Amino acid sequence: MGQPLIYLYEQMKEEQVETIRQSAPDYMVIDATRESSQVIEDDIVIMLGWDKELGQRLLNSETSRLKWVQSISAGVDTYDLDCFAEKGILLSNASGIHSISISEHVLGVLLAEFRGIRTSITHQENKEWTREDISYKQLSTQKMLVVGTGQIGQQLAAFSKGLGIQTYGVNTSGHVTNGFIECYSHKNMSRIIKEMDIVVNILPLTEDTYQLYDERMFFSMKPGTVFVNVGRGPSVQTEDLIHALNEGQLSFAALDVFEEEPLPKDSPLWEIENVLITPHISGLTPGFKAKLLAIFVQNLRQFIQDNTLSKNEIALHQGY
Missing domain, CATH: 3.40.50.720 (NAD(P)-binding Rossmann-like Domain)
Known part of the structure; x- marks a missing residue:
């Protein structure tokens, strides 16, 4: 078992990635949009954004350490919520940003x-x-x-x-x-x-x-x-x-x-x-990444403290 990973599927600015690193010094932060290095998938504990192919592999893995996914949207109907609940994986959304x-x-x-x-x-x-x-x-x-x-x-x-x-x-x-x-x-x-x-x-x-x-x-x-x-x-x-x-x-x-x-x-x-x-544009928001980061970092600090989330946690059995 290696160092726990935070996997960033949503591209962030370098200074935003550094903010995440400073908030979670015991985690390795992998920016999937910039880094091509091989990732030990089962060491991913936190995912920002949802890589469908990788995510499905993690959900199917008996040895996955995945514990929390931060969605970049308010809606979470594309996630397998039953599987999340069965495996005890937390899910939070971007409600409020839009x-x-x-x-x-x-x-x-x-x-x-x-x-x-x-x-x-x-x-x-x-x-x-x-x-x-x-x-x-x-x-x-x-x-x-x-x-x-x-x-x-x-x-x-x-x-x-x-x-x-x-x-x-x-x-x-x-x-x-x-x-x-x-x-x-x-x-x-x-x-x-x-x-x-x-x-x-x-x-x-x-x-x-x-x-x-x-x-x-x-x-x-x-x-x-x-x-x-x-x-x-x-x-x-x-x-x-x-x-x-x-x-x-x-x-x-x-x-x-x-x-x-x-x-x-x-x-x-x-x-x-x-x-x-209109082509699904109502939620387009200036400064979206900064607002998403604020939610993610607040939750990250809480998660590191006691494995809970302080903002926008999804009630998996309700779907929102």
């Missing part, structure tokens, strides 16, 4: 629709000065249901309050959460959703949220509802979404995530006029 970016994205796409900006962009391309087909509404006073009241949902609620949006939330139990007028449980979601003008999905992907938005859910909404998805693509049944758009049940959908990515060129969504497609 909160401002995703909140700004949601408000940006809503303003683009409500203020006729999407249509104006088309007119500009065609050098047309016209207001005839520009529809506009006031975002202020709209009732918005944020499905997922974690760090991103709370940030969106805070920003929305400044615009006068009436913001409600949905979470697992319906517990009260800061920033929301009222919160409801998942099981009561279909009852309250019919009163909302805007529905924003920010849920992680779990067994309970897979294809949550199906025909029943879409047609429980108020006719003309605006739907925004910045959570996970597979939470939406795509064919049912297309049907709801074509029937006018949804007046507009802003979609950043999809069941299949990249979105296939033959998807009908490309051709639907009242759809805004």
Whole structure:
């Protein structure tokens, strides 16, 4: 058994790598993006980022020392959580890093629709000065249901309050959460959703949220509802979404995530006029590496002290 290793699959600046080394002097730090030296895989105790091929070998190894993985994303649905739980491997995510970016994205796409900006962009391309087909509404006073009241949902609620949006939330139990007028449980979601003008999905992907938005859910909404998805693509049944758009049940959908990515060129969504497609960019965040490092180093110091994590630990049986 050799020196325990911290394996950096996510590229960091040299000074950031040095910060990790200083925080864990008893560990060897391997920067996989720079170093080509052979690694004794079973000595990897901590992994920053997830190398799927290497990770699978470690999960299958009876002698692996892997004890903690720091994900670079908020969603962890691509990990084998059952295997992590069985082997006692801790998993933490990057929740909180993307909160401002995703909140700004949601408000940006809503303003683009409500203020006729999407249509104006088309007119500009065609050098047309016209207001005839520009529809506009006031975002202020709209009732918005944020499905997922974690760090991103709370940030969106805070920003929305400044615009006068009436913001409600949905979470697992319906517990009260800061920033929301009222919160409801998942099981009561279909009852309250019919009163909302805007529905924003920010849920992680779990067994309970897979294809949550199906025909029943879409047609429980108020006719003309605006739907925004910045959570996970597979939470939406795509064919049912297309049907709801074509029937006018949804007046507009802003979609950043999809069941299949990249979105296939033959998807009908490309051709639907009242759809805004963005290529999974809502979480792109300036200074991402520095923010990720802050979470990782805080957890690293706690892990070295007592093999626990102090921030963003995933409840493996829940999936978030």
